[in-house]
Amino acid sequence: MHIKINLVxxxxTVQISEEDTVADVIKRILVKREIPEQYYVVCSLIEKQFGDYGELLQHSAKIAPYVSCYLKFQIIRLFQSDEMYLVNDQFLQLAQQQIHxxxxYNLWLCSYQIACQLATCQCYINFGSYKQQKHGFLTNVMSALVSKQHLTANQNAQQDILTQWKLLGKSINPLALYLQISSNLHQFGTQILECTLISSNIEYMGVKCLLSISPFRTVVISSECTLLYCDLNEVQIVIDANDQRFKLIGTQEFEFQSANIKKFIQVIQFLKDSSRDYKFIQKEPSIQTQFIECSDVSNTGSVVVYDDQSSDY
Known part of the structure; x- marks a missing residue:
């Protein structure tokens, strides 16, 4: 029996048996890519479900029931910046391709400055050092380096990338540098919800947004090219399971409406449950957030996460 997995x-295609688990499949994928199988703890499989959402499969789950499902491999944790240069190169490549x-496709938002830095690393990864290349071709590949939004807003993007590319030394590891830069985005390994920000004590109201909760306890609210941050350890979470709304109350107050409030509860539970699985590369985050639930919620089930629509590109 075989199962097909979307890998970036x-x-x-992976051969499986009736007794194999999700973890077994992940390990085989890693071994095929010459990545040590112990890296499996920072990877998962996502089953694509309704709309743009997918379910993050538990490592202990049997894989056989999912043989006919659309499954996607995903790295869900990033190494610390100072550890990046010690990580297996094949794993770095896989993570870098996923982030890129x-x-x-603008599912992660970043500033124009960071977008140029990452595009510069991508040039080095694809084409080598600056002096080894003639650079007129860059005009034809800009859309593969930078999001459409940044290209539209910045007419000098190509020249900015060329300038930074020229400054990169020949001895750098561009994969590690790319991941080191992207680790500052607070969006890697996040559980992401599609929401509407319906009220706040600042200007952004009534807008569609993605609400991301990172393993580092940071909440990232992204809408168009706007990013807002707050620390989960410094906010109260007010949830009403009989409504579709929840609040984050801290130095700023945000009220959101989601298609299903249980998704948000599942994301919080995922952070609490998964933190112990990654001790070998991450410090275990403290779970100190104050939870206020207006209604009793039980049997929340598996985590539901935002899927990156990889089937569309």
Whole structure:
């Protein structure tokens, strides 16, 4: 029996048995890519479900029931910046390709400055050092380096990338540098919800947004090219399971409406449950957030996460 997995835009086929678990499949994928199998703890499989959402499969789950499902491989944790240069190169490459797709298609937001830095690393990864290349071709590949939004807003993007590319030394590891830069985005490994920000004590109201909660306890609220941050350890979470609304109350107050309030509760539970699985590369985050639930919620089930629509590109 075989199962097909989407691996960063392409598909890989893995042989399985009735007794194999999700963890077994992840390990086989890693071994095929010459990545040590112990890295499996920072990876997962996502089952694409309704709309743009997918379910993050538990490592202990049997894989056989999912043989006919659309499954996607995803790295869900990033190494600390000072550890990046010690990580297996094949794993770095896989993580970098995954992040590049998310940023290029604007599912992760970043500033123009960071977008140029990452595009410069991508040039080095694809084409080598600056002096080894003639650079006229860059005009034809800009859309593969930078999101459409940044290209539209910045007419000098190509020249800015060329200038930074020229400054990169020949001895750098561009994969590690790319991930080191992107680790500052607070969006890697996040559980993401589609919401509407319906009220706040600042200007942004009544807008569609993505609400991301990172393993580092940071909440990232992204809408168009706007990013807002707050620390989960410094806010109260007010949830009403009989409504579709929840609040984050801290130095700023935000009220959101989501398609299903249980998704948000599942995301919070995921952070609490998963923190112990990543001790070998991450410090375990403290769970000190004050939870206020207006109604009793039980049997929340598996985590539901935002899928990056990789089937569309």
């Amino acid at each position: 835009g392409s598909f890989v 797709r998310l940023i290029r």
